[in-house]
Amino acid sequence: MGGCARGSSHIARLAALRHDASANLHNVVSDLDDPSRLTLLRTLDLLRPHEDASFDRVTAMAALATGRPTALITFITPDGQWVASRVGWDRLFHPLSESFCVHTLGSDALLQVCDATADPRFRGNVLVTEGPMVRFYAGQPICFDGHLLGAVCVLDAVPGALTPDQVTVLRHLADLVADLLRVRLERSQAEQQRAKGEALMAALARSEVTLRESEERYRLLWQTTTDAVLIIDDAAIIRFANPALQTLFGHRPEDVIGQSLAMVQPPRLRGAHDRGFAAYLRSGERRLDWRATETIGLRADGSEVPIEVAFSELEVGGRRHFAAFMRDLTERNRAQHELRRNEAARRELEDHLRQTQKLEAIGVLAGGIAHDFNNIVAGILGNTQLALDDLDPQHPAVQSLQQIRKAGLRGREMVQQILTFARRRPQRAGHCELQALVDETMSLLRPTIPTSVKIETQLPGRPLRVFADATQVEQALINLCANAWQAMAGRPGRIVIGASETPLDREAAERLGGLAPGRHVHLFVRDDGPGMDEATVKRVFEPFFTTKPEGEGTGLGLSVVHGIVTGHGGAITVDSAPGKGTTFHIWLPAGDNAAATEPMPMQPQPAHGAGRHVMYVDDDEVMTLMVSRLLERAGYRVSVFGHATDALRCFENAPSDVDIVVTDLNMPGLSGLDVLREIHAIRPGVPVVIGSGNLPPELLADAERAGVRATFQKQNTLEELPALLAELLGL
Template identity: 40%
Template sequence: MALEATLTSIWDYDVAANRVQLDGNWSRMLGGPPGETVTPIRELLARVHPDDRRRATKASFDCIAGRTAEYSQEYRFRDQQGEWLWVHSRGRVTGHDEQGRASRMIGTNIDVTQRKATELAASRQLEFLQALNQTTLELMERRSRAAILEALAGHAAPLLEATQVEVALVEGDELVTHAYGGARPTRGGQRAGRREAALSWQAIDAREPVIRHGLIAGAEPAPQYRQAGFQAIALFPILHGPRCLGVLGFMREADQCFNAEDRQKGVLLAQLAALAIHNASVYEDAIQVTEAKTAALRESEQLYRSLVESVSQGNYIADRRSIFTYCNPAMYVLGDFAPGELVGQSSFRLVAEEDRPQVMAKYRQWINDPSIRHVTCEFRVVAKHGRQFWVEQNTDFVRDANGRVLEGRNMLRDISERKEAEAALRRSEAQLRQAQKMESLGTLAGGIAHDFNNILTGILGFTQLSLADLEPGHAAVPWLEGVMKSGERAKGLVQQILTFSRKTESSRSPVRLQSVAHESLDLLRSTLPAMVRLESHLDPGCAAVLADPTEIHQVILNLCTNAWHALPEAGGTIQVTLAEYAVDLAFAADHQPLQPGPHLRLAVEDNGAGMEAETLERIFEPFFTTKEAGKGTGLGLAVVHSVVHAHGGAIRVHSTPGRGTLFEIFLPTLPPAEAPAPAGAPADLPGGRGERVLVVDDEPDSGTVITRLIEKLGYQATYCGEPFQALALLYTNPFDMLVTDLAMPGLPGDELARQALVRRPELPVLLLSGFIEPGKQAKLRQIGVREILDKPPALAELAGALHRCLNGQVTKPAAPH
């Protein structure tokens, strides 16, 4: 759920096969239907933007070669509709082959298109506003009209990426060009009437911008622009009140259209030009000391302030003591303040309390350093009614001749979206680290399972042989049966570890949850401290469900362990209830994917600390935990949620802070005809008729016990601990069957079987192993292995597998879920 909310996809790169497996979020990010995909790496690289492909490829090779510890790249990727989206890809090498070369990488892809677009738009807008502010300051420093127009033309060209800018003023019935700017330096003074400058006069008469593209091939009345080689022009009337003073024109050689953003910038620059031209006239007339011109100057300054106040960002001026002396309207809107409410107040009152000491310390450092003219900082702001958000503040200090700060001119920009995107990225990185931990756990689990199951093979096998040799009433029988029960529990524990770490696939069958719950609670009672009371109310008449007993066992353990951890140190009570429950139409509608009908209700309730509503909303998120570091992975309830929904069930949670929590699980029941039959008396085991069986296992205890069990079943068994020697025995002796371990040094069991079947295709082969990867079983059957058993095998399982092998029967593996 968290991965979907943050548009994050997890990928798994098989370096040797050059294939990448991507989860369902990747297809959804590209605009396709959700679903896992496996794609050659070259096909993925072909869809990376050509400007980014080489960099991204080199970074991945550097990580694979060990030159860098981590792969981290941002690049553009073409989606299903042919559009480019930005992807932040990160990963690490998680596996190596026998030569130490990288064989596997795991990582995440995060869609950062929105963040990139926001950053680009914000950056461009900020750059323009800063340049506009700088241009305004420089124009205000000039007095003559010629100097103002020359500075305006020079600054305006790069702001709109124009090849040339011209400022033409109305003089009678003519337009006179007074200044040029851009890459084509031209002297002013050119005059044009209505016929020669038809487009400019059109803008003047309509008091609206005129924008034209494709002038070379077009029929617009603009011969002077076509002759000069311009393909796109934008003409903005310079308006001052009811008068139009002239035209501010932008020309481009390339046929690059002027867009809506260019139009908005041009209008602002034309307004600035009007104010600057008017100011120049005012200052020139002020030399003659006219009161009328002085009043016009005040009007011009008011118009300039109106321009600043129309900007959407918050702007304010503060004196040396950080007291507000001016705020534009956007500043009041940003903080939910009434107009005029901030003037005379300290600007530090807006800074969040947790950030205020650092901001004040930096401010003291800045004002005491005469060399600092401009600074940028980020901090949290508290609005009038308590709303808190992040801002970026750009400050220009105005200093006197001695470097002393007189005032600070500030611009605030809300950057909350960017901060949220950065926080989401950090959460995704944490999830990747947890996923890598789980991958390591899976690898460790496989190794433990193999070695531990080999040990259990000896323990359980020798115990079975001992029981077979004893009379039913012998005093040692109960003790040996206890050893068998403990060994079977240990075997089940290994399977739980493998299932949890996703090293084995689950399979479902009709199960009565009463027995699963009894076994789980018996295990819990042996681990819970004495001050924790575990109560159970399990209805013995409950119907069966279609389930994986190991996964349901894990669900009960996880819920009870969570309940235990929620109890105070003095202890408390955990109550487990199992009963039938009739789901009606209304209940099913509120608890998808349930359907109306008979269900089982499994409830786990504690009288512990309980949870707040905010915590309840996130308890099933992967990697979310309220426990302190090192005491939880955040996966327990996520696993419960996944298992229950995979079984077609639903979960309901009630919690009250200080009173406790109740988890309720609802699972659909099976019709009586599909329920498991009661256990009856054990059937006679199928035995052999003296057939010769070769047993191959590099572990002497395991090999010896398997050999003795086979002999007990009526076969002639020969044990061999060295696979190459076993191959020679097969070639020179008429064995009727081969029973081999899988993991053996020098010649693994699958290769031993393959070579034996090349010489004797009809030879029945039974393979045993302490741990087999789920995907490998199909390959073993393809080479001719008839039966596959996990170590340690029960005597009945071994007897059945031997009988089926020798009689040409093959057991199909259970369908995984």
Template identity: 40%
Template sequence: MSDDPTLKQIDRDKLFALSVDMLVVANFSGTFDQVNPAWMRTFGWSEAELLKVTWRELVHPDDLRATREAGKRLFAGQAAVQFENRLQCKDGGWRWVSWNAFPVIAEQKIYAVVRDITAQKAAEAQQRELQDHQRQLTERLRESQKLEALGTLAAGIAHDFSNILATVLGNAALALDDLGPGHPAAARLQQINQAGHRAGELVRQVLAFGKNFAPELRPLALRGLVEQALERLSATLPAGVGLQLVLADEPFAALADAAQLHHVLDQLWRNAVQAFDGEPGRLELGLERWDRRTKLDAFADALPEGPYARLWLRDSGRGMDGATLQRIFEPFFTTRQAGRGSGLGLSAVHGIVSAHGGLVQVESLPGQGTTVHLLLPLTDKVSVQAAPERCTTEAGRTPRHVLYVDDDETVMTLMLALLERQGLRATGHRDPDAALDAVRAAPGGFDLVITDFNMPARNGLDLAADLVRIRADLPVVILSGYVSDRVRADAEKLGVRRVVSKGGSVDELNGLVRRLLDDLAS
């Protein structure tokens, strides 16, 4: 009975009908001769509908080429061919299937077992997505660790480096004052002064993206800041490059650190000028109130609700490709020639603007220029302007007495000379304990204390806390190589008047001292 061909046919038909996998007999022309019920269950087509179409009509367009290649191997007589593709369902969807196909050349037929692998493909896609996400998290963690390590290194060297800069800039200022503007050496001293400020900018760049340089936020009229920056920067505009200003007349203000925003504008201006490569072109500097109805809607999700100012700088220079654009905020990445740039500029810009609660976005295309957008949160507080500095002592009046504390003797000697040059009486101590003893001996004998933050015996905050216990109303200013949010917050709790970055402008420090002393007199 086992040799009865009728029974064999019955067994085959029964197996064909009951198989969980899809079974198919197709001819070399591409049409289906026979399909089992699993096809109808999987794709929703009826048997009659499937027998009227060719496989080409069901295969996803993106899989046609690979499917044709598999067919060529079958027609060439390869014993078995395995491949995958997507086939269309009756409802318009697509399902992934895996083919095990066997050719019978004599019959011009193809016999195939087809398995639905849609769930497997979805699982694989999800696994890839999870792996990509994990890879991104790992990269972000690695980048964060790099920045943290660099920030720690920056914080470690900032104190000593800022002392050196303070010494260079302070002595240059004293020498310029001694010689006068007409002296032959004045120009060289000015160059020393400029070089020292550039070195200070480099330190601030490192500290900015290392998050060790907290901004001192005050209400600031943005248009006034932009106009001040233009007075300085317009002189560096190359010949053949035109400048267009689009500045809103609206007097809006932001909580900002003027010095840091000036640094941001300086950096963006330098980048824009260098993008021209000596060729003629056009720069556009703009400032306007920004809301979510502007063309920057795509950036809105990255910012909290509230009013913002948009400051932009657009150049018609060489522009950047997509690969470069993705890396512009990476520390030490630069498109300039070796020795022409540190790669810290835009990293610092990003760090500073982020510390202001804002956002930086860059649009660029090769040969079509670059636009940098800065979005800064606005405030309804009244914008304040710096009070005019009064740097002379009234005739017949006893000079104000300033106590300066710094473990670096060179810096202390310099600062005492600068304070005395301003008509003030200045006393210096390298030892914080000695400074405390001096205040204990004469609590009313000092009008202001200026102290370094990093000192071996105790830091500036510890000294301020002890000074408060001796005389609560004695103004204290702390100088620090790096000004972190934590240092500023702790200082505010103690009643410290200001925390100032070391290595800055001598005029800025003189102005601060004079304003604090003038406030006491008013």
């Protein structure tokens, strides 16, 4: 095997030249003039241009393995650089001033120039500025008998860099050239000493061993690559195939030798390939990127496989041949598809997030509207009741005031519905009579649902009670009915709301998702609409899933129903089929039949104030006037303030004179929580009550942490506030 000792004196003399970009070319030439080195070059017959098929196979492999258009084997003499084999190169000799390879003769390591225009050693080289316009160069020195004779190199007109595997291949190829030089030298010596008999036979034997080792190098290089490699001649007949071909295409290499390339091409692509191949053979003009082209291959079993192909042209035995490195793109394409799918899922999630943010914004808006509107309703209801109290029952104005009161109560209930739909009211469970809940739902739905859709009930004659939040059950029924008539898409139809008490044994309860056995109320909503297929039924409760056109639905209605039902310890199922309508079944734990939570009648409270001093703070003038009259009639001494700062200043002057403070939550400047903290800073322990037209759970929690004694809904001021104050003051 050819080799190069690291301690060689010749290499040591050249090492400085290799790493010194400003070295004088004359010094290089003088070191190249070493007599033993020149003798070796003459003996190997390397001082002239000549053809060697073995060298040609090496340059062909170098070009193929690195994907570069040009590959050379060069030998350096004091006169210049001789090209012993070439792919993609015309000239056979270069003066040393043009040589890249001379710079490799300082070490047995690879010299790599990623961009010659950026390297001071080469930026002025004629090969860089003119002619082939070399940009990339990589050369592996050829070490033989202690001398650096030349290099195996690859060049390109675009900048670049070799991969670690390609560096390894280039080193093996340089060793292979040294092996071939050894064969050449030993054959030369054998021919000169034919008369010596045994010495000649020994030299020939060594040459055969070296050849076998060289052949083994070739075999390993072809067989260990994971890319399938085919070499075809100019008639598109396969002349070589490596073992990786069987992995990619399912053909054994020996079965494809001598066959047409068409056996690995889908029929629909063969005509275009044949025409393009013939055109290239005539003109030499490339219409594809030979370094990386994506196409489709045909496997032995008839299936197709996406592949990436890199081409290279070489000459073997005076005939044009073409090599193709082919790589399976199945996994890459699958990864790209998965990436695109994930990107689509990300965009869908962003759309869902925007929908959720819209709903949250609507909820915030609803809360603000509810607060302002509840202030108005409280003023209307309170002043109406006070006016009714002031008038004789037979007064002509009483009837009108009662109508105003009725309209106010309707407005108050409407605000509660807005807060329910905005999901800004906490769950307050109680024993609810189902007939009343269904009747209330019907009264809300009838003005909304088109007259072409009939809505009916099927309820038993006796009371049915469930332990639930009445408002949330109403919301669930409204969502189901709205979903039913929207599915009818303007066609006439029928919706039925029904209920019955159903005892569930253990087996039935388990079948419904692990409910507790016992008494349950079965509530159903049935329609005769278009129905749903099985795939839709499976996803019907998924958040954001909707079959409506884009922009017409959030996909949250049924998922909210599911959340309400399961939150009450119940279960919900659906029966549906295309053309058969849809029925939603709800099972809720049955409530106590002995008692139901009835709404508190609206009645003003009797006088309990006993002259206690109440400080009332509210920026709404209507409320301050109404509350002042209401509490004074209840026997309280009342001080009202439209600004929190005025109230705090008065309290600070006489803190012991105030028995209890009532304040609005939302006011300009200082909020009700701010007033509470300031009051307690002056006189800790004084009772503070906060009222608001909207008290979501988070605000209630903040108020409790701040030390509020009680809260009340301002729309219920007339019914709640006097009694609440009496309770807190122990009256």
